[in-house]
Amino acid sequence: MEKFDVIVVGGGLAGLAAAYTLAQEDLEVLVLERGDYSGAKNVTGGRLYLNPVRDLFPDLWKKAPLERFIAHEEVAMMAEKRSVTIRYSGEELRQEPYQSYSVLRAKFDRWLAKQAERKGAMLVAKSRVDEVIIENGQVVGVRAGGDELHADVVIACDGALSLVAEQAGLRQPGNPHDFAVGFKEIIELDPAVIEDRFGLEGNEGAARLYMGEVTRGKFGGGFLYTNKESLSLGIVVGIKDLMDGSPQVQAPQLLDDLKQRPEVASLIRGGQTVEYSAHVIPEGGLKALTKLYGNGILVAGDAAGFSMNIGVTVRGMEYALASGYYAAQAVLKAREAGQYTANQLSVYELLLKDSFVMKDFQNFKDAPTALDNPRFFTVYPEMVTTMMSELYAVDDGPKERIYPTIKKHLTIREMWDMLGDFRKVRKL
């Protein structure tokens, strides 16, 4: 039987961040990854915000295989027959260090795995963890493919469903209300065409969110990110809303419909779809986080629920990297103390509370309720686009004056409802 200092289950961002940090301190770390390579089972929309995690891994970023830095932020409000798109281009987005990048996980995670291995972490791919070994209430290792592997601490970084944390009794299977499902196509296009269509200079990139009709009023939206030689085009939609019907729609249809919208079709024209992927996303916020530690075990990344939708941004990868890092720090402290009890490992939660991770989750704890409002996905896109349509219309008769046009749509009743909706959003 083999014994390690730490076993990390799952070689994604959280697991690799933990392994990288621990190996740097000369601990014996084993990472078990069920895919052919790190990233083989991972999906992102994808954008990585670097600022919050840049300093946690100072040597890492120079050679990282990032796609394009996002210099243009766009939101498209989609009604059934019309849309309004807002494009924000700020000087600060074009200045180094860049705030965020589009990424492709199969490339990025494979590279990160190599960096962790260079630091001395042992990575075994194509290996699924079948079981957590618990002795006298203490997690002491895992079983994988008939092998029994022991460690002082197991870090569960096995993704949004975390069967490891579930087996260790730190979470329940999960409530569909707290999760969304994302699915996307990678569409290959010539870089020059991408730059032309999105008005990009060199390695600039654009990120576009689509809200409204694209999810038929269900909680969620569409997204489009420019990569170096491809686009990531997809949909994120709340699982509970999909289940409830009204209107009833099969998930894959939403993406096909988005692709056929004239606003989108012109952007992807001539492109070749080369991959279709999907994954669930924890979106339950603070109240849906799992228990973060137990005797001999820590939970990080999506496994713990560290992913957040606050409407204009959906974030997860930097929380994964940071929680992996802090899990490693907690292990180092436990090692100093010479014990790996839940009590000792609870320092992980304290470290997170001191960091941007828990501060964000605290600040945006009302986001899931505030945004879970069908009016954002139906009434507002319809209202804004209809108003635009009438403002720009020149019919055969005399044109209506502008103020009454606006007022027609903003009745007292409507303004009162809006006030209510935005009062909730004010908490964000």
Added chain:
Amino acid sequence: MSEILGLKAKLGLDVFKHDSEPHIRIKAGMEKDPRLKKAVLVCPAGLYSLNDAGEVEFTIDGCLECGTCRLACGTEVLDWNYPTGGAGVQFRFG
């Protein structure tokens, strides 16, 4: 426009490695369970369908291992695990 591919064609673009047995199964006797019917709507790969007898049918080929059916239907109607190591979908882009 990047053409609208049928779901089968779309899934055909992905790399799938063979597993010795299916990693997701409908539990015996649960084929008509209302909880299971949700899977028809939520599965991004469209692997669940309703037959004329009102039973949900499922095929594992093309499973993206996203986890949506486990959340939507629950573990009382589905036997759900990940494929064995090195099997199942392998994303080249992700």
Added chain:
Amino acid sequence: MNIVVALKQVPDLQQIRLRNRQPVLDDVPLTLGNIDKNALEAAVALKEAQGGNVIALSAGDENIEDTIKEALAAGADEAFLVADDQLQGAESSWIATVLAEAVKKIDQVDLLLFGEGSADNYSGQVGSRVAEILGWPQVAYAINIEVNGSTAAVTRSLEDCDEIVEVSLPAVITVLSDINEARIPSVTQILKAGKKPKEVLELDDLDVELPDGSPVETISNLAPDSQRKKVVVKTVDELLQALAAEGVIRR
């Protein structure tokens, strides 16, 4: 008994996609050929039954130092490598020359196993060429190997019959994938693989002179052209007619 198994590093064929009918090899993970793994399994099974030492032999670019771990995890005791970037994509006759020279540097080889052909090019020549250079007998299409002292009884799978031949050792045997099912190494075996002995040579360490330019040149490497005919049919009758017109069915 020293058994040498020659293994070729190849791109993971399942991961290759096509762009304009050309294979896209960027970022495709490297692995060992499947039939090569069967050859290794045969060697490990012989060793487990009769004792001995299994040496994984490979020649290729510098990535093989990493790729060969798969063989060490699956039961090879040590690795003997010629790792040189000049060997990237090298043609069969070169590789055969290099491998034969490498075998000469390994003490007391009794058996030299190959897969019948490599997973990528499948020229099926390297085993025979090495046998010729070494002056050893060769048996091809092996689906069973039994070693009895200084000879081996080898079952060959031919088109409509199996043939059993006896060959004196040392010999080259090339195997078919039917010979066995290669084992999947466990986590601990994979971890131990990194610690097994590895001898890594460069081309300069061998007594070989590779010719300038390759005698075989790949002119094109294209996937079969499969274009949609884009025939739209509205009724079953139309479908039957269309299929009959294509000669797929007879009316």
